[in-house]
Amino acid sequence: MIDIIFTYIALSIFILGIIYKLYTWAKSPIPVPIGIYQDSTSAASAIKHILLDVIFFRPLLRFGGNFILWLGSWLFHIALFLTLIGHIKLFLHYPIVLPMIEIRPILKLFVSTILPASLIYLLLRRIVHRDLRYISTPADYFVLLLLLGIIISGIIMANSGINLVAVKYYILSILSFKPVKVDLPIIFWIHYTLVLILLIYFPFSKLMHLFGALVSPTKTSYHKTKAHTKKLEL
Amino acid sequence: MAEFPKKIVEPNIETLYNVSPIPGAASKYECHRGHEKAIKLMSYPIxxxxxxxxxxxxxxxxxxxxxxxxxxxxxxxxxxxxxxxxxxxxxxxxxxxxxxxxxxxxxxxxxxxxxxxxxxxxxxxxxxxxxxxxxxxxxxxxxxxxxxxxxxxxxxxxxxxxxxxxxxxxxxxxxxxxxxxxxVTKYITEVIAKVYIYGNNLGIPPKAFVDSLEFFAADVQDLEGITLKVPVVINKDLYEEFAQKVLAKSPELKQDVERILKEIDEVRSKSYEFVEIKDKAEILYVPPSADLFTNVDTTIGVIKVFNAVAEKKKIDWAFSPFASEAAVFGLFLDYMDIKDIQYRIVRQAEKMNAKYVVFGECGHAWRAYYNFLEALHKPLSFKFIHILEFTRDFIERGVIRLDKSKNDEYIVTLHDPCNYARASPKLIYDARYVLKAAVNNFYEMREDTIKEKTFCCSGGGGLLTDEIMELRMLGAKPRASALKEVIDKYGVNYLAAPCAIDKAQLPLVVQYYELKNKKTGELIKVGGIHDLVGRAIIFEKQR
CATH class of the missing domain: 1.10.1060 (Fumarate Reductase Iron-sulfur Protein; Chain B, domain 2)
Incomplete structure (x- = not known):
């Protein structure tokens, strides 16, 4: 019973919280549009820059010693993205068969090693580098540890021969507002609870950088100058 | 005023990024606080x-x-x-x-x-x-x-x-x-106050402004035999209009304001050999005021460009002592002062029926006008352009011709001013075009220190003040390191820095880090791009 209540609370806070946060961002105007890309003079070019920055983590590739950070953080986000895609099958009524089913074990192995390894890198670097220690907040460590807990419990669970049909049944029953009781092992509940905590935490934390990366005002601003000219009519 | 600090770090580009944190290392650097006289003239309610x-x-x-x-x-x-x-x-x-x-x-x-x-x-x-x-x-x-x-x-x-x-x-x-x-800080509020009273950061009153221009042209006539015309627009009623605003806040400035108005009458009634006083012009050229005081060669270069264009085309241009400051120090404090400082240029352009405003080699002008002007002032009666774009256009069209060999004694590198490099329309490429059209020997500093990634000279943002000199010099370590590399590798002896703050800050940086010309042992020369253009420009109808 408590698991169901907690789920609905967490989902509501997650969805309403994100909407609220995005609303507060949108409500503040951009009185002076100041972009950071010199050739960005149209919405199309702004979108192009944002996509390049988000898909390839381009700013981390610029000269200046951030390459290891690029590698660690990009691999983490890719592995996370693939993991989340893999979870889609829990939310759909119909069975999904991935094309080229041979990929699945390779993908699974890749994700289940890269994901925790890159996360541990992100955690360790924050502990090892003095300048990062100085500027990190307790929240930064909390999020990394929370994610680590989710990932490790998820890997253990995935390798424990858990009854995925039962999990799917449970999830779908909650989403269709006809919740049922299920008998699942403790490792599932640990994973599930940590995920719900993450959902509640999400809108009020730096995890909103997910949206921030897409609508950062210095990237969405492009210069529509009418008064500037590069030539005189002379 | 404290004495000039001694070097405490070495400029070395190989170890540029090998730094570890020392908490509190910079806590000793603090700007002097603002005082009432200047603060009450600010637009922002301080x-x-x-x-x-x-x-x-x-x-x-x-x-x-x-x-x-x-x-x-x-x-x-x-x-x-x-x-x-x-x-x-x-x-x-x-x-x-x-x-x-x-x-x-x-x-x-x-x-x-x-x-x-x-x-x-x-x-x-x-x-x-x-x-x-x-x-x-x-x-x-x-x-x-x-x-x-x-x-x-x-x-x-x-x-x-x-x-x-x-x-x-x-x-x-x-x-x-x-x-x-x-x-608030003393430096920023004092400088902005001077703009509101005199029209520029240095407090150069109108007569000194016009006399300086006359003097520069006389110098060029004597030394090179070239006759330059220097048109200047003065609208006394504009001064009177803005004087009211100043006196409303500081009535005790009455004498200063009256002296300025008297100077305008003197200037209008005087006859000059090279300066030409008028009421209107199509093109308003706005320099950073330091170009009237220390960066004289830049101003001479610009005047020569206008005069060379005038040999081939009809060009109606002018300086204006009322609009004698391109830099907008409001950038360092608040939006209201950005708006009101820019308003002077906007009103002057309207008053003289200017179609174009040309900004001089000044980073804080460019940042303020390119990013803020249209957001804060609508509608505008003019278009604006940077002097580097202006000169480039005429070089490309063949209207101006340059003899690069005139600058052969210089082995030049370019410091990209930070305010040109970040979000301006390719000004850093215009700078390179004009520079390479004026010199034969040009070398770039290391890739991560130039163009969009240029390292700031550390003198801008309202920090160009003596009480934090050591801070300014330390902040310039990356730029000094990159410069030292090209001095050692290529024998660079001229640092082109097309920005007035750079021209004030970088000579001190060169002194602090002891960056010397390999051949002569002299400190590296810092100058603008139009300085070099002025030396190379060809006047076809004169001499």
Whole structure:
């Protein structure tokens, strides 16, 4: 019973919280549009820059010693993205068969090693580098540890021969507002609870950088100058 | 005034990024506080004497809340930073001082910790655990006032942040919040006050302005036999209009204002050999005022460009002592002063029926006009262009011709001013075009120190003041390191820096780091691009 209540609370806070946060961002105007890309003079070019920055983590590739950070953080986000895609099958009524089913074990192995390894890198670097220690907040460590807990419990669970049909049944029953009781092992509940905590935490934390990366005002601003000219009519 | 500091770090590009944090290393650098005479002339309502205690804290928090509501950048940049640290080794002040509060993220966190405590749910509930901190007078004076005046708003950090967080916007917001409690610096408020009274940062009154131009042209006539015409527009009623605003705030300035108006009458009634006084012109040229005082060769170069164009085309241009300052020091304090300083140029252009305004070699002009003008002033009766774009256009069209060999004694490298490099329309490429058209020997500094990633000279952002000289010199360490590399490798002896702040700051940097011409042992020469253009330009109808 408590698991169901907690789920609905967490989902509501997650969805309403994100909407609220995005609303507060949108409500503040951009009185002076100041972009950071010199050739960005149209919405199309702004979108192009944002996509390049988000898909390839381009700013981390610029000269200046951030390459290891690029590698660690990009691999983490890719592995996370693939993991989340893999979870889609829990939310759909119909069975999904991935094309080229041979990929699945390779993908699974890749994700289940890269994901925790890159996360541990992100955690360790924050502990090892003095300048990062100085500027990190307790929240930064909390999020990394929370994610680590989710990932490790998820890997253990995935390798424990858990009854995925039962999990799917449970999830779908909650989403269709006809919740049922299920008998699942403790490792599932640990994973599930940590995920719900993450959902509640999400809108009020730096995890909103997910949206921030897409609508950062210095990237969405492009210069529509009418008064500037590069030539005189002379 | 303290004596010029001795070098305490070595410029070495190989070890540029090998820095580790020394907390508090830069806490000794503090700008002098503003005084009443200048503060009361500001457009922004700055309380004097500065507020204290609870009142100060309340006012600052209130302004911070307003800023987050008024500017999406302030709100989002407080919330989307993930402390990844990609920006840490990209700020010249961190690389020079090693104080972690001078990292972009460290500087922003000074503001964020307070923002969280009062404006975020996590911060209000969990306080320290969420990285939130209470605002006290100690924070305002020991952290904010010190470290937000250790940023030149050069925006290099925004190039490396995955989210494009622009620490300059954070600094501008923090400074405005400080200003709302009366915490402002002497240098910035004094300079802005001079603009409102005299029309430029240096306080050059109209007669000295016009006489200087006459003197420069006379010099060129004597030394080179070239006759230059220097048109100047003076509209006395414009001066009278703006004088009223100044006198409304500071009636005790009556004598100064009257003297300025008298000088205008003198100038109008005097006859000059080279200067031509008029009321209207199609093109208004606005220099940074330092170009009338120390960067004379740049001004001569520009005057020569206009005169060379005039040999082939009908060009109706002029200086104006009323609009004798391109730089907008309001950038370092608040939007209201940006608007009112720009308004002088806007009104002068309207009054003289100018179709174009040409800005001189000045970074704080470009940043202010390219980013802010159209947002703050509508509608505009003119178009604006940078002198580098202007000159480039005429070189490309073959209207101006240059003899590069005239500059062969110089082996030149280019320092990209930070305000040209970040978000302006390719000005750094126009600079290269014009420079390479004027010199034969040109070498670039290392790739990560130029163009969009240029390292700021560390003199801008309102920091060009003596009491923080050592800070300025330390912040210039990356630029000095890159410069030293090309001196050693290519024998560079001329640093082209097309920006007035650079021209004031970089000669001191060259002195501090003992960067000398390999052949002659003299300190490296720092100058503008139009200085070199002026030496190379060909006058076909004269001589």
């Amino acid at each position: 309380p004097y004497p500065p507020l204290k205690g609870e009142e100060a804290i309340k006012r600052v928090l209130n302004r911070l809340k307003e800023l987050a509501n008024e500017r999406r950048s302030v709100r989002m940049f407080m919330e989307i930073c993930v402390r990844c640290g990609a920006c840490i080794k990209q700020c010249h002040f961190y690389l020079g001082t090693q104080d972690p509060n001078n990292t972009p993220v460290g500087r922003a966190e000074l503001l964020r910790k307070i923002y969280r405590r009062y404006f975020s749910i996590g911060g209000k509930l969990f306080k320290g655990l969420a990285g939130a901190k209470e605002l006290t007078e100690k924070v305002l004076n020991e952290e904010w006032y010190k470290y937000f005046y250790q940023c030149t708003e050069c925006r290099r950090c925004s190039m490396f942040c995955p989210f494009g967080i622009d620490t300059a916007e954070v600094t501008m917001a923090a400074r405005e919040a400080l200003a709302s409690a009366g915490l």
